[in-house]
Amino acid sequence: MRGRMIDNPRAARGPPSPSLWRASEAAGRPSPGRVVPDSRATIAAVGTNSDRLRNFGFYSFLSPARHLMAALRVLSTLLLTMVMFGSCSPWNTKTRQVSREQPLPAGDSAYIESYRASGNNYGCSFIEFDGNGSFLGEDQFENALEVLDARKARSDVLLVIYCHGWMNNAQSGDVLHFVSFLRRLADSSSIRSQNLRVEGVYLGWRGAQYLPVISRTNDIDPQLHADFGAELTDPKWNNSKVTDTIISPARYLSYWSIKDRAEFHVSRVPLARAVFNLAFKLKSPTEEQNGRHHRVFVIGHSFGALLLEQAIGQASVGLVNSEWNQEKTLDARWPFDLIVFLNSAAPSLYAKQLGDFLQLDHKTSARPRIVSITSTGDWATGIFHPLGNWAKRFAPDLQRRYHPFGNSGPAVPAWQYYDLTPGHNQYLINRVVERTTGPVPTGMTTEDTLFSRNLRADNPRNTFYTELPDGTVQAWSIREPSDPQANSETHEARKQYASNYWIATVPPEIIKDHLDIWSDPAIEMLAGIYRIAEQLSTMPPPERQVHAMQAD
Numbered sequence: 001m002r003g004r005m006i007d008n009p010r011a012a013r014g015p016p017s018p019s020l021w022r023a024s025e026a027a028g029r030p031s032p033g034r035v036v037p038d039s040r041a042t043i044a045a046v047g048t049n050s051d052r053l054r055n056f057g058f059y060s061f062l063s064p065a066r067h068l069m070a071a072l073r074v075l076s077t078l079l080l081t082m083v084m085f086g087s088c089s090p091w092n093t094k095t096r097q098v099s100r101e102q103p104l105p106a107g108d109s110a111y112i113e114s115y116r117a118s119g120n121n122y123g124c125s126f127i128e129f130d131g132n133g134s135f136l137g138e139d140q141f142e143n144a145l146e147v148l149d150a151r152k153a154r155s156d157v158l159l160v161i162y163c164h165g166w167m168n169n170a171q172s173g174d175v176l177h178f179v180s181f182l183r184r185l186a187d188s189s190s191i192r193s194q195n196l197r198v199e200g201v202y203l204g205w206r207g208a209q210y211l212p213v214i215s216r217t218n219d220i221d222p223q224l225h226a227d228f229g230a231e232l233t234d235p236k237w238n239n240s241k242v243t244d245t246i247i248s249p250a251r252y253l254s255y256w257s258i259k260d261r262a263e264f265h266v267s268r269v270p271l272a273r274a275v276f277n278l279a280f281k282l283k284s285p286t287e288e289q290n291g292r293h294h295r296v297f298v299i300g301h302s303f304g305a306l307l308l309e310q311a312i313g314q315a316s317v318g319l320v321n322s323e324w325n326q327e328k329t330l331d332a333r334w335p336f337d338l339i340v341f342l343n344s345a346a347p348s349l350y351a352k353q354l355g356d357f358l359q360l361d362h363k364t365s366a367r368p369r370i371v372s373i374t375s376t377g378d379w380a381t382g383i384f385h386p387l388g389n390w391a392k393r394f395a396p397d398l399q400r401r402y403h404p405f406g407n408s409g410p411a412v413p414a415w416q417y418y419d420l421t422p423g424h425n426q427y428l429i430n431r432v433v434e435r436t437t438g439p440v441p442t443g444m445t446t447e448d449t450l451f452s453r454n455l456r457a458d459n460p461r462n463t464f465y466t467e468l469p470d471g472t473v474q475a476w477s478i479r480e481p482s483d484p485q486a487n488s489e490t491h492e493a494r495k496q497y498a499s500n501y502w503i504a505t506v507p508p509e510i511i512k513d514h515l516d517i518w519s520d521p522a523i524e525m526l527a528g529i530y531r532i533a534e535q536l537s538t539m540p541p542p543e544r545q546v547h548a549m550q551a552d
Contacts, residue, residue, distance in 0.1 A: 107234035114227035122186040124200035133268035165302025170204025171237035173214035177518035180221040190455035209254035267310035279335035306346035351422040355501035374423020377508030431504035454528035464528020466521040
């Protein structure tokens with residue numbers, strides 16, 4: 001009810017006299033103790049402070065129902081805040097420890113090793129980095145080097161270094177998948193025949209803003225539990241599925257902060273130091289002079305590929321230049337047999353820069369140094385990455401234009417290289433994986449057969465095999481892309497700008513989407529790519545091949 005208050009409420013203490021009432025009405029003034037409505041003929045007496053408070057809604061605010069609703073809102077906000085902050089992954093805390101006195105549970109240890117009664121054993125070290133790229137504990141790094149010292153004293157070593165991507169850390173499901181990959185390598189007949197001891201190093205960083213949700217070890221690979229006798233991750237570092245559902249929107253909104261962390265903070269000197277020191281521990285000139293044949297294989301996924309590309313790229317320039325100039329100084333050489341990026345989430349601008357540098361390397365070696373593989377079904381890097389970096393097209397330092405095939409070719413703005421990842425940039429893709437016809441292996445009876453077969457040196461060059469969902473075996477070849485619409489000048493330009501940084505696309509039958517990098521077809525492909533690089537290392541460089549053809 002709306003109205004005008006009487007100027008003198010004290011007059012309302014007693015009923016006004018009829019004569020005073022009539023006199024006031026006749027004079028056009030409000031009567032004492034009376035409320036004159038604006039538009040309705042409603043009369044109410046307001047004579048006490050209690051009436052004033054009621055008119056201002058004070059008692060309605062204090063009603064029990066409103067109290068309950070306000071309390072629920074406060075409690076729900078506090079609960080959500082506690083869940084959000086309580087489920088965050090640790091900033092500056094190691095999740096795996098080094099103990100020289102007594103063994104730790106596998107889920108808490110910075111080094112785990114299988115214990116098999118028969119067959120080849122294998123192990124995995126863990127090195128963790130904080131949000132600024134520093135070691136969370138140099139004891140993890142030093143322990144990994146000591147492990148390699150002990151292993152190489154007994155046999156040749158196949159070292160696999162892995163850097164995970166978004167939504168993972170040293171206690172996530174990627175740990176189980178990576179260790180399962182190491183098991184497959186150790187069980188491979190091709191690796192056993194070379195007497196290679198398989199060792200892994202898992203580079204953990206804060207790729208997960210919130211604690212991950214993982215399955216039990218038995219759910220991913222039952223053989224792991226038999227080999228290690230325990231869970232390989234500690235449940236205290238994991239979220240429940242209910243909590244994960246609550247924080248899911250915030251988890252996906254962490255894309256920008258995680259990308260920034262990988263691109264500008266974690267990819268610093270400590271990471272490069274770890275990767276190069278681990279590799280040089282096995283690939284030094286002294287080891288080669290002693291007749292040792294160690295192998296170093298590096299894998300990065302998603303933002304892990306971005307992180308490795310940033311850390312390794314600049315440090316590699318001097319080493320590769322030393323090889324070109326045939327310098328014999330100690331350790332002045334590229335220490336990796338192969339680096340593979342899977343579904344890289346890096347801006348392709350960095351791949352362009354490193355690929356341009358490795359164009360010169362293509363004239364001296366037929367073997368690729370880096371192979372970046374992206375699934376055509378990877379919508380995360382194909383759609384979400386360009387959307388997430390859309391505003392970069394207005395950055396002043398990304399306005400210049402590049403000519404990927406010389407001045408006669410198209411002019412491409414720099415922001416387009418930043419918007420797109422390597423596997424989605426048509427100007428950088430120089431390899432495709434396609435089905436091929438021809439004989440395929442038969443008589444396979446175990447899960448390891450195709451994986452081992454792809455590692456064999458007697459396989460056709462540039463060919464590997466995977467098993468399709470219907471159980472049939474498919475042969476695949478990796479080759480240069482064909483473009484029917486391109487003219488002869490474009491084809492010649494592609495050859496002229498060929499690089500030992502391969503950027504390839506694969507169909508969803510091999511890698512279904514962004515996260516599907518540990519499926520059977522995906523790791524069968526990894527084995528094939530590794531063997532193809534080994535085969536190409538024995539071939540003369542393309543430049544020499546051209547001269548030989550001209551001489552004929």
